[in-house]
Amino acid sequence: MMASANGLATAHTKEPLFSFGVIADVQYADIPDGHSFLGVPRFYRHSILVLQRAVNQWNDHKKLKFSINFGDIVDGFCPKDKSLASVQKVLHEFEKFNGPIYHMIGNHCLYNLPRSKLISLFKMPSSDGHAYYDFSPTPEYRIIVLDAYDFSALGWPQDHPIASAAMKFLQEKNPNADKNSPNGLVGVARRYLMFNGAIGKEQLDWLESILQESEKSKQNVIICCHLPLNPEAAAPEALLWNYEEVMAVVHRHNCVKVCFAGHDHKGGYAIDSRGVHHRVLEAALECPPGSNAFGHVDVYHDRLSLIGSDRMASTEMIFNS
Numbered sequence: 001m002m003a004s005a006n007g008l009a010t011a012h013t014k015e016p017l018f019s020f021g022v023i024a025d026v027q028y029a030d031i032p033d034g035h036s037f038l039g040v041p042r043f044y045r046h047s048i049l050v051l052q053r054a055v056n057q058w059n060d061h062k063k064l065k066f067s068i069n070f071g072d073i074v075d076g077f078c079p080k081d082k083s084l085a086s087v088q089k090v091l092h093e094f095e096k097f098n099g100p101i102y103h104m105i106g107n108h109c110l111y112n113l114p115r116s117k118l119i120s121l122f123k124m125p126s127s128d129g130h131a132y133y134d135f136s137p138t139p140e141y142r143i144i145v146l147d148a149y150d151f152s153a154l155g156w157p158q159d160h161p162i163a164s165a166a167m168k169f170l171q172e173k174n175p176n177a178d179k180n181s182p183n184g185l186v187g188v189a190r191r192y193l194m195f196n197g198a199i200g201k202e203q204l205d206w207l208e209s210i211l212q213e214s215e216k217s218k219q220n221v222i223i224c225c226h227l228p229l230n231p232e233a234a235a236p237e238a239l240l241w242n243y244e245e246v247m248a249v250v251h252r253h254n255c256v257k258v259c260f261a262g263h264d265h266k267g268g269y270a271i272d273s274r275g276v277h278h279r280v281l282e283a284a285l286e287c288p289p290g291s292n293a294f295g296h297v298d299v300y301h302d303r304l305s306l307i308g309s310d311r312m313a314s315t316e317m318i319f320n321s
């Protein structure tokens with residue numbers, strides 16, 4: 001709390017260093033409403049209206065430096081002859097935002113289009129065809145966007161060595177005939193599902209080098225990944241296969257303050273044993289007509305403040321050090 005001129009205590013009157021918009025799991029498709037495997041309603045046509053309202057609010061805010069889309073812009077039930085047009089339709093809505101949009105690849109994106117096509121449609125600022133990248137919006141901060149499907153059975157041609165290795169890995173971890181079924185798997189082992197994936201060795205090395213650089217430059221780091229990295233913040237079925245390996249890299253350094261994710265549509269929040277905040281964002285797809293799930297993040301030296309609309313909970317994330 002701070003003392004104000006009229007003597008009343010007011011919280012956080014300082015201007016943020018910068019602010020950015022967030023939205024997750026739009027999963028648009030021009031198909032009737034449905035539900036998840038577990039019976040949660042999904043509103044495939046309405047979700048693009050949520051995105052439109054997000055972009056309007058982001059533009060009205062006037063001071064957002066950029067926005068981040070946490071993946072799954074089109075649903076896997078989208079008829080495959082409509083995949084490209086549907087992805088383009090959603091991207092067209094994002095393009096109405098008065099600033100850059102940073103995208104990431106989700107499993108539903110990969111049910112629709114190959115990763116190479118998505119990387120070019122999303123205009124990812126990565127070199128040599130990777131779907132992971134980083135950028136620094138102000139000297140004090142760096143944002144890292146991870147590719148959760150780098151090592152995955154999705155999105156690579158079926159005869160690609162990564163697809164074969166990922167299928168072999170899943171065979172070893174999940175004995176079910178349906179590799180999307182967690183039946184019989186216990187606790188966090190329920191994450192070994194085909195709709196999840198992992199950060200490959202090269203990407204892990206890249207993450208390590210970026211975190212070393214950030215630490216040297218005294219930058220705070222925000223990690224964004226379609227798949228959650230913390231079991232307290234998400235259902236075990238939603239976790240990145242090698243979340244422990246990624247968090248071991250993160251915890252070797254002191255610079256990562258917050259990890260954001262999508263994928264687990266109900267959303268979640270936890271602070272891990274090392275003080276890193278994990279915020280899983282509520283999905284646009286599961287907003288009943290007229291409701292919303294998007295927000296913006298105000299970034300300060302010592303904290304992040306997520307201001308959510310409606311179904312997206314607001315969260316104050318104060319750093320340890």
Ligand SMILES: Nc1ccn([C@@H]2O[C@H](COP(=O)(O)O)[C@@H](O)[C@H]2O)c(=O)n1
Pocket residue numbers: 035036037038178180181182183195
């Ligand atoms: N508990 C579960 C959850 C999912 N599955 C399988 O995954 C597919 C996709 O699930 P959604 O939640 O996105 O609908 C679903 O069709 C099932 O094959 C499962 O087996 N058990």
Ligand SMILES: O=P(O)(O)OC[C@H](O)CO
Pocket residue numbers: 025072107108195235237238263264265
């Ligand atoms: O977005 P989906 O359809 O892959 O669903 C993901 C699950 O909610 C993860 O538990």
